Amino acid sequence: xxxxxxxxxxxxxxxxxxxxxxxxxxxxxxxxxxxxxxxxxxxxxxxxxxxxxxxxxxxxxxxxxxxxxxxxxxxxxxxxxxxxxxxxxxxxxxxxxxxxxxxxxxxxxxxxxxxxxxxxxxxxxxxxxxxxxxxxxxxxxxxxxxxxxxxxxxxxxxxxxxxxxxxxxxxxxxxxxxxxxxxxxxxxxxxxxxxxxxxxxxxxxxxxxxxxxxxxxxxxxxxxxxxxxxxxxxxxxxxxxxxxxxxxxxxxxxxxxxxxxxxxxxxxxxxxxxxxxxxxxxxxxxxxxxxx
Amino acid sequence: xxxxxxxxxxxxxxxxxxxxxxxxxxxxxxxxxxxxxxxxxxxxxxxxxxxxxxxxxxxxxxxxxxxxxxxxxxxxxxxxxxxxxxxxxxxxxxxxxxxxxxxxxxxxxxxxxxxxxxxxxxxxxxxxxxxxxxxxxxxxxxxxxxxxxxxxxxxxxxxxxxxxxxxxxxxxxxxxxxxxxxxxxxxxxxxxxxxxxxxxxxxxxxxxxxxxxxxxxxxxxxxxxxxxxxxxxxxxxxxxxxxxxxxxxxxxxxxxxxxxxxxxxxxxxxxxxxxxxxxxxxxxxxxxxxxxxxxxxxxxxxxxxxxxxxxxxxxxxxxxxxxxxxxxxxxxxxxxxxxxxxxxxxxxxxxxxxxxxxxxxxxxxxxxxxx
Numbered sequence: 001x002x003x004x005x006x007x008x009x010x011x012x013x014x015x016x017x018x019x020x021x022x023x024x025x026x027x028x029x030x031x032x033x034x035x036x037x038x039x040x041x042x043x044x045x046x047x048x049x050x051x052x053x054x055x056x057x058x059x060x061x062x063x064x065x066x067x068x069x070x071x072x073x074x075x076x077x078x079x080x081x082x083x084x085x086x087x088x089x090x091x092x093x094x095x096x097x098x099x100x101x102x103x104x105x106x107x108x109x110x111x112x113x114x115x116x117x118x119x120x121x122x123x124x125x126x127x128x129x130x131x132x133x134x135x136x137x138x139x140x141x142x143x144x145x146x147x148x149x150x151x152x153x154x155x156x157x158x159x160x161x162x163x164x165x166x167x168x169x170x171x172x173x174x175x176x177x178x179x180x181x182x183x184x185x186x187x188x189x190x191x192x193x194x195x196x197x198x199x200x201x202x203x204x205x206x207x208x209x210x211x212x213x214x215x216x217x218x219x220x221x222x223x224x225x226x227x228x229x230x231x232x233x234x235x236x237x238x239x240x241x242x243x244x245x246x247x248x249x250x251x252x253x254x255x256x257x258x259x260x261x262x263x264x265x266x267x268x269x270x271x272x273x274x275x276x277x278x279x280x281x282x283x284x285x286x287x288x289x290x291x292x
Numbered sequence: 293x294x295x296x297x298x299x300x301x302x303x304x305x306x307x308x309x310x311x312x313x314x315x316x317x318x319x320x321x322x323x324x325x326x327x328x329x330x331x332x333x334x335x336x337x338x339x340x341x342x343x344x345x346x347x348x349x350x351x352x353x354x355x356x357x358x359x360x361x362x363x364x365x366x367x368x369x370x371x372x373x374x375x376x377x378x379x380x381x382x383x384x385x386x387x388x389x390x391x392x393x394x395x396x397x398x399x400x401x402x403x404x405x406x407x408x409x410x411x412x413x414x415x416x417x418x419x420x421x422x423x424x425x426x427x428x429x430x431x432x433x434x435x436x437x438x439x440x441x442x443x444x445x446x447x448x449x450x451x452x453x454x455x456x457x458x459x460x461x462x463x464x465x466x467x468x469x470x471x472x473x474x475x476x477x478x479x480x481x482x483x484x485x486x487x488x489x490x491x492x493x494x495x496x497x498x499x500x501x502x503x504x505x506x507x508x509x510x511x512x513x514x515x516x517x518x519x520x521x522x523x524x525x526x527x528x529x530x531x532x533x534x535x536x537x538x539x540x541x542x543x544x545x546x547x548x549x550x551x552x553x554x555x556x557x558x559x560x561x562x563x564x565x566x567x568x569x570x571x572x573x574x575x576x577x578x579x580x581x582x583x584x585x586x587x588x589x590x591x592x593x594x595x596x597x598x599x600x601x602x603x604x605x606x607x608x609x610x611x612x613x614x615x616x617x618x619x620x621x622x623x624x625x626x627x628x629x630x631x632x633x634x635x636x637x638x639x640x641x642x643x644x645x646x647x648x649x650x651x652x653x654x655x656x657x658x659x660x661x662x663x
Contacts, residue, residue, distance in 0.1 A: 083639045086389065087590045091639070094587060094632030101625040106341070210391070210454045217451045253466035260455040267447045276448070 004238060009130050010195060012234035014039070016133040017188030018212035019219065019226045020140055025181030026221055027144065028174045029157040030075060031281035033089035036209030037096035038067050038182055039189030040202075044100035046190025047200040048107050050116045056194050059116075060129075063190035064183040070096050071182020075175045082283040104200050115198035119191075129191055133227075136184075140223040153177060157277040160284040170284055185209070218263060220275045229263075236262050322641035330633035334626055343622045351619035352612035352627065364499040366604075366611045368569060371506045372397070373610075374603040375561035376585025377592065378513060379554040383449075384594050385517070386550040387530040392438060392453025394582035395460035396431040396555045400562025402467055403430030405573040408485025408566065409472055416488035423489045424563045431559015432552050434460070439551035443544050449551065457582075468573055480575035491568040500568035507600070509560075514596040526550055584610065584631075591635055606631065 018035050025032045032038075042063040050059030070092050077083045119127035144150035155163040156173045164170045192208075193200050215233060219226030236259035244252040267274060335345035356366040376393040383390040404427035411419050438456060441447040468480035491500040517523035528536040529546045537543045565577055588606050592598035613627040 077636075077639070081640075081643045083643065087635065087639060090586060090590060091632045091635040094583075094628050095636070098625045098628030098632060102623055102629065105623045105625065207454075207458060211458075214451045214454055217448050251466050251470055253462040253470075257459045257462045260458045264441070264447070264452060264455050267451060268441060268445045274446075274448075 004242070006124075006126065007238045008231065008235045009126060011237055012230045013129050013133045013195075014188040014191050014208055015212055015215055015230035015234060016137060016227060017191065018185045018209060019215040019230055020136055020223055021181040021184030021188065022212055022216040023181075023219070023221050023223060023226055024140065024184065025071070025075075025178050026216060026277055026280050027157045028153050028177030029160060029277065029279040029282060029284065030078060030174055030178040030181070031085050031089070032071070032074060032178065032181060032185070033086055033213065034070065034074065034093040034096060034182070034209075035185050035212050036205055036207070037093035037100070038070060038185040039192070039205045039209045040100040041066055041070070041096040042186030042189025043192050043204050044104045044200050045186070047116060047193040048103060050194065051114060056116070056119055059194065060187055060190050063186045067186025067189075068179045068183040071179040071185075072175070074182065075178025078178070078283050079171050079174045082285060085281050085283065101202050104202075108200075113199040116194060118198065119194050127195065129195075137223050137227040144223065154277075157279050160279055164284075164286065170286075174284075185212075188212070214263060217274060217276070218267060218270075220270075221277055221280075222275075232266075233259055233263060322638055322645060325641045326634050326637035329637045330630055333633055334630045337629070338622055338626065341622065343620050348616050348620040348622040348626075352609060352616040355612040355615040356608045360495070361497050362611065364495070364497050366607045367499060367503045369611055370600075370604050370607040371502050371564055371568070372561045372579075372581045373584055373588060373607055374506055374510055374600050375557050375564070376581045377588035377599045377603055378510065378596065379558040379561070380586050381589040381592065381594050381596060381599055382513075382517075382526070382554045382557070383547070383550040384589060385526045385530045386547045387533060388442070388547050388550060389450050390435070390438075390453055390551060390554045391450050391582070391586070392435060392456055392555070393558045393561075393585050394578040395453065395457035396434050396558030397562035397565070397578050397581065398460040398464050399434040400427035400431035400559030401566045401573045401577050402463065402562070403427045403559065404489075404563035404566040405467070405472065405482055405485060408489035409483060411489070412486030414486075414488065419486060419488045420491070420567065423485070423567055424560065427563025427566070428556045428559045431562060432556035435551050435555020435558065436548075439548040439555075442551070443548050464573065464575060464577070468575055474572070477574075482573045484572045485566065489567055490571055491564070500564075502564040502568040506564070510596075510600045514599075517596045522546075522549075587631055587635060591638060593638075 018039060022032060022035060045066045046056075046059040046063035048059075049062040050056050053059070074085075074088055074092055077088045078085045119129060122128045122131065142150075144154060152163065152168045153173055155166075156168060156170050156177075160170045163173075189205060189209075192204050197204060211233070215226060215229050218229040218233075240252075240255045240258055243255040331349065335349070338345040338348055356362045376397065379393045379396065380390055404423045407426040408419070408423045411422060414422070434456060435453075438447075438449050438452040441452045442449045465480050468482050472482040474481045474483045491502050493500050494504075517526065525536070525541045525546050528539070528541055529543045533543050536546075561581070562577070566573055570577065584606055588599060588602045591606075592602045609627050609631065613624040616622055616627075617624050
């Protein structure tokens with residue numbers, strides 16, 4: 001397949017996983033802002049497990065579990081203790097990022113890190129995680145918009161009081177969505193050393209976590225648009241890198257700005273459909289008399 | 293509890309109470325508990341890693357006070373930390389999230405470096421204020437873009453500030469490697485600014501007077517936030533935007549202004565780093581000040597009064613981290629975990645305090661009912 005397409009699709013994968021995880025949590029009302037740290041944790045755990053076990057799949061799975069633990073803490077602290085989501089998320093960002101560096105330092109130390117073998121190509125020069133990313137997006141869309149369970153989850157993120165009155169388990173839904181969402185973020189992080197670098201480094205995430213939050217807003221918190229948005233952003237990024245090599249007569253730094261400026265520009269024109277879950281970032285107090 | 297109402301008091305949200313956090317014993321106690329608990333957990337972690345926690349903590353905490361160099365290092369680190377924390381906390385008071393502190397700081401550094409290089413030849417009395425002003429304006433302008441997008445097009449401010457951070461990194465790279473590149477430096481570094489644009493220093497080892505200026509600025513900001521109309525409106529918008537609007541506060545204007553002021557402060561941080569510390573602009577000048585600024589602002593619970601004090605504590609930890617690794621072999625990442633735990637435990641202690649207060653209220657009410 002065309003090299004540009006392959007590069008774009010590969011660059012898209014981590015964004016899809018992390019942004020869909022953000023969306024899934026957000027649709028239940030939990031606004032996770034620990035992406036950057038969770039991706040770093042996923043990258044460190046994924047790399048270390050893959051290195052010691054020799055299986056990338058094991059690395060991805062364990063990374064997912066590591067992310068799930070932090071997601072569970074976030075969901076519990078915001079749902080049952082009703083602590084500020086943004087504050088807890090950032091605290092967990094620091095904790096998970098610190099844990100990632102610490103784990104790596106403990107196992108590898110200051111030595112030259114051995115490379116893990118890259119994910120095998122499955123079809124047309126693409127690895128299985130690409131297929132998984134697309135399948136995840138389609139499945140999330142179908143689940144959220146075509147099943148009762150999905151509608152219940154969305155209702156928790158829009159109006160938990162109404163959902164509660166209908167007998168939907170608001171607390172449990174938030175716990176599950178927060179945990180699974182964080183697991184997806186860590187898996188997205190684990191993809192980075194397995195495809196791009198082969199090794200873990202503290203700067204490996206390079207702001208992708210923050211961009212994933214931007215992509216969740218960009219996609220209006222809907223899985224299908226998040227997939228498109230991730231592809232768009234990845235394509236712009238690859239184009240910028242290509243232009244950097246071939247040269248366009250303008251400084252390459254300005255070309256590198258384009259993906260970010262383009263995303264911002266699209267947001268400006270898309271602000272009408274850029275919906276946000278009604279209860280995003282807020283905590284449900286069952287005993288409060290204030291509705292919505 | 294001296295109230296004798298028979299109905300339980302309305303549940304007080306911790307966030308509402310925290311905004312009025314005073315430096316009283318009641319406010320200081322959760323801090324003490326959180327810090328002690330965080331250090332305890334980290335001590336267990338250090339033992340598990342096979343190191344001596346006492347030695348590690350001694351290294352991390354005393355490094356700033358052992359000699360003059362440590363003190364100056366800590367205070368100069370305190371400057372950008374305080375400024376970026378303020379740049380985060382001021383919009384936060386209006387319920388807006390400014391994640392663009394590092395972009396605003398880089399723009400501030402860019403503005404300062406541009407004027408500092410182009411304006412060489414001007415006397416210091418003219419050039420230095422101009423350089424700082426250029427930094428402040430550049431930062432404010434950068435934040436104004438996000439504020440305008442937020443106000444005019446409802447573009448979420450987290451999104452726009454994060455994206456503009458990435459744009460600013462590229463801008464810095466361009467300025468430092470193409471416009472005023474220093475060919476002898478290796479890497480993206482600009483040529484130095486004119487000597488007249490450097491901040492004066494005091495003491496030995498030299499400490500730039502930006503430390504003193506920022507101390508006054510932080511004190512002034514804390515007073516303004518509490519005593520001025522603007523500060524009142526800012527808090528009103530953050531606490532209940534709808535109520536503030538109904539009472540005639542132009543809420544969108546307050547929100548925009550809070551972002552622009554934050555940008556100006558972030559720009560000042562960049563300008564001070566240029567004129568006070570580096571005397572040039574270089575890649576990575578923003579360091580990790582944005583994230584530390586956010587965590588400082590959150591540990592301070594959004595209180596402008598508490599920010600400088602918390603920032604000092606974090607500056608001590610950050611300056612001591614390297615020395616801890618050298619002295620006891622404990623990796624520097626432990627400090628990151630420590631900071632995250634302090635924040636987390638501070639929130640937990642709020643929950644406990646709230647539970648205690650509630651159960652006491654209920655007990656009083658029950659007593660009233662039976663009496």
